[in-house]
Amino acid sequence: MDLRKIDDNTWEIPAEGGMKVPARIYASARLLEDIHRDQTLVQARNVACLPGIERRSFVMPDAHQGYGFPIGGVAAFDLDGGIISPGGVGYDINCGVRLLRTAFNEADVASKKRELLAEIFREVPAGVGKGGVTKLSRAVLGDILVKGAEWAVENGYGRKEDLERTEEGGRMKDASAEDVSERAMERGVPQLGTLGSGNHFLEIQKVHEIYDAATARAFGLESPGQVLVMIHCGSRGLGHQVATDFIETMEDAFGVAGLPDRELVHAPFNSVEGQRYYRAMCAAVNYAFANRQMIAHWVRDVFARVLGTSKGMDQIYDVCHNVAKVEEHEAGGRSKRLIVHRKGATRSFGPGRPEVPAVYRAIGQPVIIPGSMGTASYLLAGTKEAEALSFGSTAHGAGRVMSRHEALRRFRGEKIRDDLARRGIELKSTSMKGLAEEASEAYKDVDEVVRVSNEVGLGRVVARLIPLGVMKG
Amino acid sequence: MERYRILPHTADGKFQAYGKTLEEAFGNAALATASLMWDWAAVEAKVRHFVHVTGADREQILVKFLGEVIYLFETRQFLLAKVDGLRIRPQFEGLNLEAVLGGETLAPRHEIYGDVKAVTYHDLKIEECDGFTVQVVVDM
Numbered sequence: 001m002d003l004r005k006i007d008d009n010t011w012e013i014p015a016e017g018g019m020k021v022p023a024r025i026y027a028s029a030r031l032l033e034d035i036h037r038d039q040t041l042v043q044a045r046n047v048a049c050l051p052g053i054e055r056r057s058f059v060m061p062d063a064h065q066g067y068g069f070p071i072g073g074v075a076a077f078d079l080d081g082g083i084i085s086p087g088g089v090g091y092d093i094n095c096g097v098r099l100l101r102t103a104f105n106e107a108d109v110a111s112k113k114r115e116l117l118a119e120i121f122r123e124v125p126a127g128v129g130k131g132g133v134t135k136l137s138r139a140v141l142g143d144i145l146v147k148g149a150e151w152a153v154e155n156g157y158g159r160k161e162d163l164e165r166t167e168e169g170g171r172m173k174d175a176s177a178e179d180v181s182e183r184a185m186e187r188g189v190p191q192l193g194t195l196g197s198g199n200h201f202l203e204i205q206k207v208h209e210i211y212d213a214a215t216a217r218a219f220g221l222e223s224p225g226q227v228l229v230m231i232h233c234g235s236r237g238l239g240h241q242v243a244t245d246f247i248e249t250m251e252d253a254f255g256v257a258g259l260p261d262r263e264l265v266h267a268p269f270n271s272v273e274g275q276r277y278y279r280a281m282c283a284a285v286n287y288a289f290a291n292r293q294m295i296a297h298w299v300r301d302v303f304a305r306v307l308g309t310s311k312g313m314d315q316i317y318d319v320c321h322n323v324a325k326v327e328e329h330e331a332g333g334r335s336k337r338l339i340v341h342r343k344g345a346t347r348s349f350g351p352g353r354p355e356v357p358a359v360y361r362a363i364g365q366p367v368i369i370p371g372s373m374g375t376a377s378y379l380l381a382g383t384k385e386a387e388a389l390s391f392g393s394t395a396h397g398a399g400r401v402m403s404r405h406e407a408l409r410r411f412r413g414e415k416i417r418d419d420l421a422r423r424g425i426e427l428k429s430t431s432m433k434g435l436a437e438e439a440s441e442a443y444k445d446v447d448e449v450v451r452v453s454n455e456v457g458l459g460r461v462v463a464r465l466i467p468l469g470v471m472k473g
Numbered sequence: 474m475e476r477y478r479i480l481p482h483t484a485d486g487k488f489q490a491y492g493k494t495l496e497e498a499f500g501n502a503a504l505a506t507a508s509l510m511w512d513w514a515a516v517e518a519k520v521r522h523f524v525h526v527t528g529a530d531r532e533q534i535l536v537k538f539l540g541e542v543i544y545l546f547e548t549r550q551f552l553l554a555k556v557d558g559l560r561i562r563p564q565f566e567g568l569n570l571e572a573v574l575g576g577e578t579l580a581p582r583h584e585i586y587g588d589v590k591a592v593t594y595h596d597l598k599i600e601e602c603d604g605f606t607v608q609v610v611v612d613m
Contacts, residue, residue, distance in 0.1 A: 240543075
């Protein structure tokens with residue numbers, strides 16, 4: 001494979017063979033080593049072969065091998081000649097991150113940390129199969145799929161201001177519940193308001209270091225030690241089923257002959273199947289927004305109960321990192337509307353974009369990058385340059401480097417729990433085995449991922465956050 | 474004979490399942506899928522679910538059959554322990570698969586340690602060579 005170095009953090013595979021555009025990788029030599037070890041680059045090349053792709057197939061610094069498209073991949077397609085692909089979004093549609101600030105500092109919660117976490121663990125259903133606290137009717141679920149976080153706020157979960165501080169206002173307008181299968185609905189009913197397991201988590205964090213005081217203040221961060229809450233989860237079984245359903249629909253309609261990987265199956269964006277998937281995907285996005293909205297509400301309830309108040313627990317932002325959206329970008333020398341796929345990548349829009357909420361429009365959107373369990377997370381600000389570099393996108397997390405199987409062989413959940421405790425980090429988990437699979441050693445170094453993101457200009461680093469308490473499903 | 478083997482894969486779950494027949498390999502693939510979420514050997518076959526899937530080819534019915542294990546878990550809290558009477562037959566222009574899944578309803582004594590989100594076509598292989606081997610990657 002012809003991989004050319006452009007600069008210290010930028011690499012390119014020129015368009016060759018069936019590639020319609022080059023593939024561009026943003027990574028340091030150290031991160032590239034990890035990326036090189038699996039099929040990430042081959043997958044980025046495969047994406048570059050898809051019809052209607054614009055500019056380049058992009059790979060973010062935290063990328064690793066996915067199925068079809070790499071995780072940490074960004075690709076945009078023309079609305080007329082281009083495609084939409086469920087594999088370009090991923091199974092966990094609108095897997096994303098919500099960050100709440102608080103008016104508390106570390107000292108305020110120090111003696112109540114254990115109680116806070118225990119209460120959150122009780123209030124927020126975590127692991128698989130427990131079922132949500134809401135006995136939903138199908139009609140209500142239909143409403144949630146159309147209205148997203150708006151439904152949650154209308155029904156007493158959280159505040160109206162949360163909506164303006166959520167990507168898309170917490171509701172993708174093109175959603176349609178009619179395009180979501182019966183089976184997806186069935187999987188969605190018992191899981192609304194649940195965190196899920198795997199890499200999903202809820203953390204009580206504190207600000208460790210602020211790099212840009214003015215931007216931090218605009219985002220609601222005042223000083224090191226300030227307590228925050230981060231929620232990382234997605235659309236649960238409903239979203240997984242939407243992806244599964246439309247992979248089959250597209251296979252049946254368009255076949256898989258000639259595809260290097262069946263997971264690259266796609267449909268023209270403007271075809272019946274393409275539009276149906278798009279509307280169903282939007283519905284799953286809305287389910288995930290509602291999900292995080294409900295969880296945030298329960299977390300505020302717990303803080304109010306344990307610490308006496310939830311005043312000042314404002315939402316900083318909520319980002320999705322598995323999604324496809326219609327956005328306006330430069331391509332071929334003019335501005336046009338594209339369907340931008342971000343799979344394991346976070347939107348990183350800079351100042352001025354109409355999609356950025358009014359409160360942040362002068363500085364750029366908050367970009368939330370969660371680390372692996374027990375390590376640091378980051379708050380960044382979107383940049384103007386990112387639009388030219390990556391259709392306004394950056395990394396989404398640390399990215400795995402070790403298989404779950406290997407992690408299980410090497411680590412013990414109990415040991416990880418004890419190590420965290422020694423560092424003063426409380427832990428609540430449904431499974432010790434699940435804990436071992438998520439050992440931080442199984443992930444890339446999030447500090448390096450964010451350093452590269454900042455250096456390249458994909459996102460401007462604002463603050464580093466570290467955990468005080470971790471809940472893992 | 475070994476039923477299945479879990480293989481290393483950076484982000485997801487990957488396994489190969491084996492059988493003297495295609496049916497046996499498919500049944501073992503269902504147990505391999507379950508093994509990524511719970512210890513199926515510690516579950517008794519107390520309740521039964523009949524499953525029936527159709528598809529265009531062997532790959533599609535395998536993906537859909539394994540999807541049933543996830544679906545029954547999420548919607549019925551059903552933990553698979555055993556696969557019986559698995560039959561694959563031609564139908565119209567494709568195939569259909571029937572099986573009886575035995576297991577238990579989730580109870581506090583069961584540990585769920587993983588979350589299989591979906592069964593993918595990525596690196597999916599069905600090979601015949603001295604019996605059958607199927608290889609599957611699931612999204613976790």
